[in-house]
Amino acid sequence: MAGQTDHTLRGDYANIRPDYTVDQDYSLYTVAEQDLWKRLYARQSALIPHYACDEIIDVLASLNLGTGIPRFDEINVKLIAATRWSLVAVPGLLPDDVFFTHLANRRFPVSVWLRTPEEFEYIVEPDIFHDFFGHVPLLFNETFADYLEAYGKGGVKANGLNALDYLARLYWYTVEFGLISTPKGLRAYGAGILSSSGELPYCVLSQQPNRIRFDLLRVMQSNYKIDTFQDTYFVIDSFQELFDATAPDFTPYYVELRGRPDLTAMARLETDQLIKV
Ligand code: PHE
Ligand code: FE
Numbered sequence: 001m002a003g004q005t006d007h008t009l010r011g012d013y014a015n016i017r018p019d020y021t022v023d024q025d026y027s028l029y030t031v032a033e034q035d036l037w038k039r040l041y042a043r044q045s046a047l048i049p050h051y052a053c054d055e056i057i058d059v060l061a062s063l064n065l066g067t068g069i070p071r072f073d074e075i076n077v078k079l080i081a082a083t084r085w086s087l088v089a090v091p092g093l094l095p096d097d098v099f100f101t102h103l104a105n106r107r108f109p110v111s112v113w114l115r116t117p118e119e120f121e122y123i124v125e126p127d128i129f130h131d132f133f134g135h136v137p138l139l140f141n142e143t144f145a146d147y148l149e150a151y152g153k154g155g156v157k158a159n160g161l162n163a164l165d166y167l168a169r170l171y172w173y174t175v176e177f178g179l180i181s182t183p184k185g186l187r188a189y190g191a192g193i194l195s196s197s198g199e200l201p202y203c204v205l206s207q208q209p210n211r212i213r214f215d216l217l218r219v220m221q222s223n224y225k226i227d228t229f230q231d232t233y234f235v236i237d238s239f240q241e242l243f244d245a246t247a248p249d250f251t252p253y254y255v256e257l258r259g260r261p262d263l264t265a266m267a268r269l270e271t272d273q274l275i276k277v
Helices: 031-051 054-063 072-083 096-104 128-139 142-160 164-176 199-205 216-220 239-245 251-258
Strands: 086-090 107-111 179-182 185-188 210-213 232-236
Touching (some): 031 199, 054 128, 072 086, 072 128, 096 107, 096 142, 142 164, 142 239, 164 216, 164 232, 185 199
Parallel strands (some): 086 107, 179 232, 210 232
16 A cells, blocks of 8 residues: 555665665565465465456466565566566655655565564555555556556656645555456455455445445545545446546646545445445
């Protein structure tokens, strides 16, 4: 995940390079951490065939991440060949401009540290499990990979236009918590869902949340919660739809949005196209 946080950041920022990257020192991972990774992976990968979209199922099956904490170098050989994206190791969350610049250059920042056993169920900050399990699979998808690069470029621009709040919502409701319609029914593609054992079944099965057809301005109008399951998911038909809807210059959209009220995470509008499960 990306974005602001109130609490002190975990992770060692003492030895970062100017672009906030560090080396992944693989020898620092303990046996207990390797074991925790395997348990996280085993639980989560059992859910994937039921609740994630096919693009993710296929890539995860081919990456073989279950045997231990992944080495960035090894994944990068495959990732660069597939979509010209690469992973860079970072201590944790990054300043917005640094984060966007990495994405704009097809580099995805991945935290080097793993959560503690106490955080098996839930973690607020992105650790290496969330970043790998949640984000890496779709970096192998051509269209999604292009979307994420465009997002990074859009972030640099939005920063200059004071519109980061709007763009952060788009990231949240797509890259982190997006759902997609498939012939098998609704499926998850957002990383925040994919790495959560509770929310992955919930987002597809529960009667509780709103599921609303993706509408770009509606998404950017909507607040979100970071500490509970989502009240609302936005549903796309394809990654191409996402790419095409976000291709225009957002400058006039930001003007339009400033004239609209912000919506709560659970709001429903007359104009929303609700999707039933
Ligand atoms: N087209 C957007 C702009 O002009 C950039 C963007 C692309 C933003 C994809 C998000 C996702 O700002
Ligand atoms: Fe994330």
